[in-house]
Amino acid sequence: MLQPRLAAQFVRAPWAVRHVPKKYLFGTTRAPKTRNLNILQKSEKNFKVSPRQELSIKTLTDQSKIIEICFRSAAIIGFSVTLVGISVVIFFIFDASTYHEDLSHTDIQIPGLALKPRKGGPKNLPIAELLIDDNDRSNYENQIDKPRLVILGGGWGSVALLKALNPNDYHVTVVSPHNYFLFTPMLP
Structure with missing residues (x-):
């Protein structure tokens, strides 16, 4: 459980980071050393994961790169096919609603x-x-x-x-x- 004073600082985290130089916030992988970060790390240590969630997390992280590429490719292809299909359906709806035959015209008389x-x-x-x-x-x-x-x-x-x-x-x-x-x- 967080102390009231620390909890208030945790809530004000976006405003408390103002004193951290921008080079630590953007473009580097080093984490800034602030009190608020320590609070976040402590709260992550207290986070409990059930065995079932741990198993699902492991299966997701243990997949090989080839399987990950296959899943991403299938997702991209599926999205593209869906987008093209929706576009074709919208075009046919537009086409059906645009061109109407006028029933007042009679047949063309050709000798x-x-x-x-x-x-x-x-x-x-x-x-x-x-x-x-x-x-x-x-x-x-x-x-x-x-x-x-x-x-x-x-x-x-x-x-x-x-x-x-x-x-x-x-x-x-x-x-x-x-x-x-x-x-x-x-x-x-």
Whole structure:
């Protein structure tokens, strides 16, 4: 049992250590020689351990380094797998709550001739009378009956021809491997 005067010093231990130089508190393994430390050592000597606790302490301290490394590795791997699993579950919950189908939209109407065009010509190739996107916008619906004009290439000659054409007379399609005249301010 601690005496009342010593017990009061034991309670004030954090403030009593102020006079100990910092080199003894940080960066060294030597213990500072103070009265409070002696009180702590005396209280540790009076600490009793039951035989069962002593046995469990011995088994923990007697383990080999390999077993300790295996346990730590298993703990790290288990924690990592758990963290990744929780992240995947959170992602799927986020994904399920973000994208909803709007039931007000009707099915997209695509002309049958756009999906399965007629075949013809000397090589029996498909003839594109209607395109898939002909019904996408209202201004395309009035172009279905217009004659089709396909311009190959996007050079200066085709641009000059496009400028000379009346846009209300033809349904024009430009096929070019390059996009010289495409307006691209928002593209990366």
